[in-house]
Amino acid sequence: MAETPVPWWRLFAMANDDPRKAVGMTVLVAFVAALGVSTAATVLKPYQQVHVERERQARLDAMLNTLPGLRGLMVEAGIDTLETRIVDLQSGQYDPAIDPASFDPDEAAKGPATSRDLPPGADPAGLKRIATHAPVYLLERDGRLHLVVLPVSGMGYQSLIRAYLALEPDLNTVAALTIVEQAETPGIGARIAEPDWQALWPGHRITDDDGRIMIRVTQGAAGPYEVDGISGATRTGNGITAMLTFWLGDQGFGPFLDRLRERGF
Template sequence: MQKKSIDPPANADVEGEPAKPTGLFGAFRALPKDSAPKALLVALIVSVIGGYLVSSSAVLLKPRYLANQEREQQAYLLEIVKRQPGMEGLFEAIEADQVSAQVVDLETGEHLPELDPGEFDQRQAAKDPAQSVAIPANRDLANIKRREKYAKIFQVRTDDELKMIILPVYGRGFTSTLHGYLGLAADGNSVVALSFYEQSETPGLGGRVSDQDWLDLWRGKKVRDPAGNVRIGVARGTVLASSPAAPYEVDAISGATWTSRSVTGLLRFWLGDDGYGPYLENLRSERAGS
């Protein structure tokens, strides 16, 4: 009986050699190891996979990042509260009962009770054209270009008496955007504390904007002069006690001229008519009428 011959597969070499790879993957494997197309393709595959992993991690970790950021901001907020004279012993009560948040209309300074402070994202509002306004260049002292229409402010009260107002402030520095809180006494004109919780200025220079020794210099400074002009700011050098600017200015940060000017700009912007000025004026009027 004649045996039938079995033809080898079309992609097999003769005399028992392994089959040659076929398809795109086979063509890729067949390329020499030092082939430029092969190297480029490997790089492309690695970058695509790496990008996918990075983007996935960012999405998964974002809630945790936002939660940590919120806790950090709250810690700075409470630190300002503790600096108010007489508040240290009431810290626990203040944390639980006496710090209240409210959203205000920056144009009118009026409280907007229909907006829930817990749901209002001030940073996101500043980026949203529908929730923000463009700032004319000649008035943009904070160098932020757009300003949110509404802001979330905090009040500290004991026995229903207003003790302190805490205002979020921010502005462009030398290498980063400075984000902080400014604590004012109930008169709206005396600084209780200034704190920056987020900044990436040059370490050892502008980065000293977060040094507590320098921040302590702000305590007791006045926002406006008797004529109503916003005078608060950083001096060009050292403030002399006998200087007319002494009630309003603190010493400059040595070697950080740009950052020092930025702090002056952001404070004067947010305490002026384009920032919290209308809100503070409303408070003054309420106090005068009470």
């Protein structure tokens, strides 16, 4: 006959050399620790999300400050931040039914009704699954579009890279690229977050005359489509190339950019 389990409250009265007490106390401590970690994670998650969003907004503001004359234009127009709209990636249309203030693309990417799987051949950025909608940030004045900022992401060498890609009004010239999140190799791939490397991006072209996406990171860059890569960080550079190829293409913001070119703001 199997022994009756010892109630947890009787463990404290047992002798310290009793193996049942050792096993029981180990299980009890593990349970309490797991409960504490789970509770802390649940309680702190909203604060962590707020911190991450503030950091991203700070990076976006810093990027805007690097664009010549942009802040002056915003002040003149009485604008202190870019307008946020939600885009249906498949149709390229704005979706007014979704509140930009409450939309979380990371959470949306987890829901079966608000996301979609990416087949391997259509997923150069290695994301596997994305939300069906995404935010875009716009600067418009007097019916004219002055800047479009697209949030882009993709797998680098050893981490997910998130960035903001700012496009000039022609929608084919890079105004800025700002890395907002990465965990690449310190001193090598992580240098993509340095201002000197990000300063290489403005003025580069995205597509050729036939509409093919040509922008890429490569060693010994030459021409309007190539940005010089970081020595020793080839895979990180390849990841950024793949990230931009995806988000500027048909699976990403391609339909939205096509709509802007055809119909305007």
